[in-house]
Amino acid sequence: MINVLFVCLGNICRSPMGEAVLRHKVQERGLSTQIQADSAGTGDWHIGNPPHKGTLKQLKLHGISEQGLKARQIEARDFEAFDYIVCMDDSNERNMRKLAGGADADILKFMDLLPKEQLREVPDPYFTGNFEETYRLMDAGCEALLDKIIEEKL
Template sequence: MINVVFVCLGNICRSPMAEAVMRHKVMEKGLVEQIRIDSAGTGNWHVGKPPHEGTRKLLDGYQISYANMTARQFVSADFTEFDYIICMDNSNAENVRSLPGGEEAEIIKFMDLLPNEKLREVPDPYYTGNFEEVYELVNAGCDVLLNRIQEEHPLT
């Protein structure tokens, strides 16, 4: 089983959107039994809450499920549980790296999956309100990530 976690600040906008989109792509490829997707936040403000209304509305529009998703905080134990730790911005990556065990973890910045994009961080729609922009980045980046996982781990 390959384990992927997306990390943002509060785990209600960007990372749950990426989790839902990636789960959808994994399901479409028939890889649900081989790839597990999760998300977490570096902060604890929204623990136990569902994705943000803007994220839910956008995912509903694309018919992408976010069923049973609730916010949780990233913890040190996640370093051993997840093969891919994908952070939405530099601050998230620094916060994750500052946890015990984080200095040795391989942390991928989401926008490094999209080197041709001018943006180097996924904008936070909690502040910008632009959920569609985030979806476009997340959708493209998840395609790249899924291809990378399939190249690095031959799956059937």
């Protein structure tokens, strides 16, 4: 089983959207028994909460289930449990690399999956309010991530 963890600041906007979008794409491709997704935040402000209403609205608009999405904070064991840790911005990536120590997880920045985009970080819609942009990036980036996983691991 290939395990993917999406990481953002509070785990209510970007990372749960990435988790839900990847799960949806994995299911569409018939790979649910081979690839799993989860998400976590670097901060602890929203632990136990559902995703932001803007995230939920985008998922609903695109027919993607929000089932099982609940904010949690990154844990030390995540670095051993996940094959890919996908960070939404530079700060998340720095934090993950610092916390990882010598773990084997492949830590990458989400926007590196979309080299043709001018953005180098996924803007946080908690502050920008632009959940449509976040969904557009998640849709394209999760497609690229899925292709990467298939090429590297399956």
